[in-house]
Amino acid sequence: MSVIEELQSGALSAEENVARYFEAIEARDGEINAFIEVNSRAIEEARAVDEKIKQGRAGKLAGLAIAVKSNINVMGLRATCASKTLENYVAPYDATVIERIRREDGIIIGMTNMDEFACGSSGETSYFGPTQNPAAKGRIPGGSSSGSAAAIAANFADLALGSDTGGSIRNPASHCGVVGIKPTYGLVPRYGLIDLAMSLDQIGPLARDVYSAALLLEVIAGYNPKEATTLRVSRPDYTSKLSADLSGYTIGFAKEFEEYTSPEIIREVKHALAKLEAQGASVVEVELPNLSKALPTYYLTVFVEFFSATRRYDGRRYGYRIEEVCGEEVLRRILLGRYISQKEYSGKYYRRALQFRSLIKKEMLEALSGVDLIAGPTTPKLPHRIGESIDPLAMYAYDLLTVPANLAGIPAGVIKVGEVGEIPVGIQFHAKPLEEQKILNAMYALEGG
Amino acid sequence: MKVTIGFEIHEQLATKTKLFCNSPTNYRDAAPNTNVCEVCTGMPGAKPMPVNQEAVDAVIAIALMLNCEIVKEPIYILRKHYDYPDLPSGYQRTSMPIGKNGELAGVKIWEVHLEEDPGKYDPTTGKVDYNRSGVPLVEIVTAPDMHSPEEAREFLKELVKVLRYTQRVREEGGTMRVDTNVSIEGGARVEIKNINSIRGAYRALKFEITRQKNLMKRGKVVKRETRAYLESQMITKGMRTKEEAEDYRYIPDPDIPPLLITEEKIEEIRATLPEAPHLKEKRFIEQYGIKSDDARIIASELELANAFEEVAKVIPPQLAATWIRDEVKRVLEYNGITFKESGITPEHLIELLQLVLNDEITLKTAKKVMELLPEKRTSPKKIIEELGLKKLREDSAVAKACDEAIAENPKAVEDYLSGKKEALNFLVGQVMRKTRGRADPAKVLEMLRERVEGK
Amino acid sequence: MDESKVRREAERVLKELSEALGEISLEETYYVVEEINVTRNDAEPELNPEFRKAALKIAPHKDEEGYYIAEMGSWV
Numbered sequence: 001m002s003v004i005e006e007l008q009s010g011a012l013s014a015e016e017n018v019a020r021y022f023e024a025i026e027a028r029d030g031e032i033n034a035f036i037e038v039n040s041r042a043i044e045e046a047r048a049v050d051e052k053i054k055q056g057r058a059g060k061l062a063g064l065a066i067a068v069k070s071n072i073n074v075m076g077l078r079a080t081c082a083s084k085t086l087e088n089y090v091a092p093y094d095a096t097v098i099e100r101i102r103r104e105d106g107i108i109i110g111m112t113n114m115d116e117f118a119c120g121s122s123g124e125t126s127y128f129g130p131t132q133n134p135a136a137k138g139r140i141p142g143g144s145s146s147g148s149a150a151a152i153a154a155n156f157a158d159l160a161l162g163s164d165t166g167g168s169i170r171n172p173a174s175h176c177g178v179v180g181i182k183p184t185y186g187l188v189p190r191y192g193l194i195d196l197a198m199s200l201d202q203i204g205p206l207a208r209d210v211y212s213a214a215l216l217l218e219v220i221a222g223y224n225p226k227e228a229t230t231l232r233v234s235r236p237d238y239t240s241k242l243s244a245d246l247s248g249y250t251i252g253f254a255k256e257f258e259e260y261t262s263p264e265i266i267r268e269v270k271h272a273l274a275k276l277e278a279q280g281a282s283v284v285e286v287e288l289p290n291l292s293k294a295l296p297t298y299y300l301t302v303f304v305e306f307f308s309a310t311r312r313y314d315g316r317r318y319g320y321r322i323e324e325v326c327g328e329e330v331l332r333r334i335l336l337g338r339y340i341s342q343k344e345y346s347g348k349y350y351r352r353a354l355q356f357r358s359l360i361k362k363e364m365l366e367a368l369s370g371v372d373l374i375a376g377p378t379t380p381k382l383p384h385r386i387g388e389s390i391d392p393l394a395m396y397a398y399d400l401l402t403v404p405a406n407l408a409g410i411p412a413g414v415i416k417v418g419e420v421g422e423i424p425v426g427i428q429f430h431a432k433p434l435e436e437q438k439i440l441n442a443m444y445a446l447e448g449g
Numbered sequence: 450m451k452v453t454i455g456f457e458i459h460e461q462l463a464t465k466t467k468l469f470c471n472s473p474t475n476y477r478d479a480a481p482n483t484n485v486c487e488v489c490t491g492m493p494g495a496k497p498m499p500v501n502q503e504a505v506d507a508v509i510a511i512a513l514m515l516n517c518e519i520v521k522e523p524i525y526i527l528r529k530h531y532d533y534p535d536l537p538s539g540y541q542r543t544s545m546p547i548g549k550n551g552e553l554a555g556v557k558i559w560e561v562h563l564e565e566d567p568g569k570y571d572p573t574t575g576k577v578d579y580n581r582s583g584v585p586l587v588e589i590v591t592a593p594d595m596h597s598p599e600e601a602r603e604f605l606k607e608l609v610k611v612l613r614y615t616q617r618v619r620e621e622g623g624t625m626r627v628d629t630n631v632s633i634e635g636g637a638r639v640e641i642k643n644i645n646s647i648r649g650a651y652r653a654l655k656f657e658i659t660r661q662k663n664l665m666k667r668g669k670v671v672k673r674e675t676r677a678y679l680e681s682q683m684i685t686k687g688m689r690t691k692e693e694a695e696d697y698r699y700i701p702d703p704d705i706p707p708l709l710i711t712e713e714k715i716e717e718i719r720a721t722l723p724e725a726p727h728l729k730e731k732r733f734i735e736q737y738g739i740k741s742d743d744a745r746i747i748a749s750e751l752e753l754a755n756a757f758e759e760v761a762k763v764i765p766p767q768l769a770a771t772w773i774r775d776e777v778k779r780v781l782e783y784n785g786i787t788f789k790e791s792g793i794t795p796e797h798l799i800e801l802l803q804l805v806l807n808d809e810i811t812l813k814t815a816k817k818v819m820e821l822l823p824e825k826r827t828s829p830k831k832i833i834e835e836l837g838l839k840k841l842r843e844d845s846a847v848a849k850a851c852d853e854a855i856a857e858n859p860k861a862v863e864d865y866l867s868g869k870k871e872a873l874n875f876l877v878g879q880v881m882r883k884t885r886g887r888a889d890p891a892k893v894l895e896m897l898r899e900r901v902e903g904k
Numbered sequence: 905m906d907e908s909k910v911r912r913e914a915e916r917v918l919k920e921l922s923e924a925l926g927e928i929s930l931e932e933t934y935y936v937v938e939e940i941n942v943t944r945n946d947a948e949p950e951l952n953p954e955f956r957k958a959a960l961k962i963a964p965h966k967d968e969e970g971y972y973i974a975e976m977g978s979w980v
Contacts, residue, residue, distance in 0.1 A: 072494070311530055316974045318492070336914050339918070358932065483970070570974065
């Protein structure tokens with residue numbers, strides 16, 4: 001019986017559920033470092049939910065313990081972005097996704113560790129120290145939603161929220177062997193998500209199974225009148241339409257993936273493709289000739305948007321002035337953003353990147369036009385050992401296969417398909433805008449198979 | 450030496466909520482940092498809400514009143530980055546031009562934009578209040594078409610009049626902020642910031658032109674720079690030179706999709722626009738046959754002009770015009786209020802003028818009632834009744850007063866009879882005093898003459 | 905932190921990314937959601953009474969009246 005069923009049947013109370021996660025965190029998070037702060041009111045909130053369950057008026061997420069990335073505002077908890085800059089920033093309001101979770105009686109169990117301001121792909125740039133990969137001892141968990149993925153992998157929560165600007169949900173999901181989804185841009189409200197790059201950021205779920213990821217996604221997704229880049233779509237219903245039957249699905253695979261990815265990862269992905277064929281899907285080849293342009297396009301865009309987003313951290317209303325306290329990677333991005341956003345250089349870098357963005361978007365949508373999904377690897381290589389010295393460009397290269405989805409605004413999801421020397425490997429699915437259901441179904445099929 | 454002056458003018462728009470959030474805009478009545486939320490205080494993760502449509506419409510209306518073309522291409526909301534304590538996000542959101550190539554009173558209007566107001570920062574104490582942060586502003590950029598502080602002042606007065614006419618700017622007044630650039634032939638362009646009134650603009654320009662002329666006389670160079678106007682000292686002071694000029698690193702705000710103004714929208718707003726003041730002035734002269742000076746004064750405020758047209762339906766137009774020009778304006782200026790703020794209605798004016806026309810009260814009484822209208826906020830008849838100001842119709846009371854005046858002032862009577870005609874005016878004054886102004890002075894004069902000459 | 909090292913690396917990062925990108929001539933994509941005129945009506949104002957207290961609580965410098973206290977102007 002799943003936790004959701006146990007909670008609904010009354011076999012497990014919300015309070016018991018939260019309490020056992022607290023025990024696990026207490027016992028093992030000293031080593032993993034997935035959380036920056038736990039919610040001291042969680043037990044109290046769980047009791048209130050238990051009351052509602054008894055009265056038969058509890059919501060969809062009743063009693064589920066949800067870990068939240070530290071760049072999402074949860075009123076009364078610290079949204080530090082794992083930076084000294086916001087070390088003492090206690091959120092004075094709730095992000096829209098948090099309001100939606102509360103409305104469905106989910107319980108926020110704590111705020112998770114991450115790369116500082118989501119600038120990183122390893123979980124090592126946190127001011128609160130690196131997070132360990134629970135699925136591969138000594139390795140990085142990936143990033144930047146490192147703590148959220150680790151919390152799921154380590155069994156510290158039922159569900160987690162991450163954010164994904166260029167792979168920050170999918171990369172750690174792959175390294176930690178869990179399910180992670182980057183939704184269509186504009187599907188999930190960003191109100192209350194602390195910016196990395198506004199035109200690319202999306203909040204999404206991380207979970208141990210596809211059903212619960214779909215459940216969290218359908219709770220947080222849908223039109224938000226409080227923001228201007230939201231899509232005018234009603235609340236989706238993924239869970240009731242979840243199906244492992246892939247007959248009629250055409251899945252594309254790009255040969256360019258092989259060019260940039262370690263062979264042992266490709267091997268696992270191809271193994272999974274064979275399984276999908278067994279479930280009724282047909283696999284075809286698609287072309288992504290400009291795949292290598294996605295990474296520089298992505299980073300030049302991020303530098304400028306991140307520079308702009310960080311101008312409010314001036315130490316006057318909260319926290320510290322960012323340049324005075326931040327880590328190396330954050331400072332590097334601010335300096336680069338400040339430099340290339342100068343009037344005289346904007347044509348050379350930022351606007352050129354935006355032109356390439358048009359190219360990547362067009363290429364991704366064209367490649368998807370003839371297929372239901374594009375499947376491929378999530379990261380080009382396996383996670384390195386914690387503490388291993390990595391050059392900034394080598395770190396950026398982790399994102400090569402995840403940034404196209406953000407540049408094109410399309411949904412993408414990751415699920416574990418195998419291991420290489422006990423290190424998890426995840427397959428990544430891309431779909432057309434708002435076709436999250438197809439990604440969920442393909443992942444559901446792999447999970448069952 | 451030829452002087453060249455241009456302006457960038459900012460005025461707050463009349464909306465209930467801020468430009469990018471639902472916080473209230475009535476910051477004047479509020480304790481510091483109360484009318485705020487996460488958006489207008491720049492909290493981490495806060496996103497702008499969709500643009501306030503009322504503010505967009507207001508800028509379109511103002512641009513149309515300033516005879517601008519409305520931009521038909523996508524209008525991006527840009528982030529203008531700079532670091533200042535009053536700016537909670539480290540950038541100010543400002544639209545690309547909504548109106549272009551307009552004209553007002555012979556001055557070309559280059560651009561009209563929509564912007565958000567920063568908070569309020571007191572540099573002498575460091576205190577910051579974000580209640581004002583996010584209030585929508587219209588920004589109007591003129592060509593350097595003015596050539597003296599006087600011309601510049603006249604333009605600003607005309608602009609304020611037109612802005613008030615649109616009824617889209619905040620009524621309280623005192624919210625205008627002006628940046629001006631001024632240069633003298635042969636010198637560089639100097640920008641002056643921190644001007645908060647028309648008078649301030651005039652004084653700043655006066656000072657700055659003198660400063661630049663003096664530099665040139667001494668053979669020195671006027672350098673390109675930005676200066677601040679210090680109101681308390683009525684001088685300008687250097688802030689930064691061109692070399693230190695800020696690069697605002699404009700980018701389209703990724704959180705806000707662009708605006709695209711349609712022809713239908715423009716026509717919809719055009720239909721709501723009031724007649725421009727200068728056109729109204731012209732029409733009043735032609736339609737009502739009133740004097741041009743009167744027409745100009747009446748058209749200076751939309752509500753006043755509307756009231757005039759109501760009054761002129763009943764009262765002879767020139768009488769109404771003269772009364773408004775002399776008496777209504779006198780009372781408004783004395784109290785430092787607008788016609789709208791005075792609470793005076795066209796019905797009050799009609800009633801009052803009819804009382805005069807029917808000879809029920811004297812002009813002097815009417816003037817007194819006029820003075821009381823803003824304070825009493827009730828009908829003239831009620832005021833007259835309350836104060837017992839009705840004209841004395843019984844000749845007996847007046848006659849008695851005349852007799853008394855003659856009896857009490859034998860010297861004046863003697864003077865008059867010996868040829869000093871003006872001595873009778875003194876006696877009239879005495880009678881008026883005794884009747885508390887309620888007697889008709891012409892009548893009194895006649896009665897006194899009869900009595901004195903018949904003596 | 906070695907700031908000069910960060911700067912040196914930043915220069916190299918920019919050079920390599922820029923070279924990897926190459927040249928192109930296309931329309932710029934600023935927004936993934938291709939919407940226009942996303943506006944809201946000027947409805948009745950809203951205020952969250954808890955916000956002010958929570959916001960001022962985390963302010964590094966403030967006074968008893970509820971002003972934030974920033975630095976003083978350099979020119980006064």
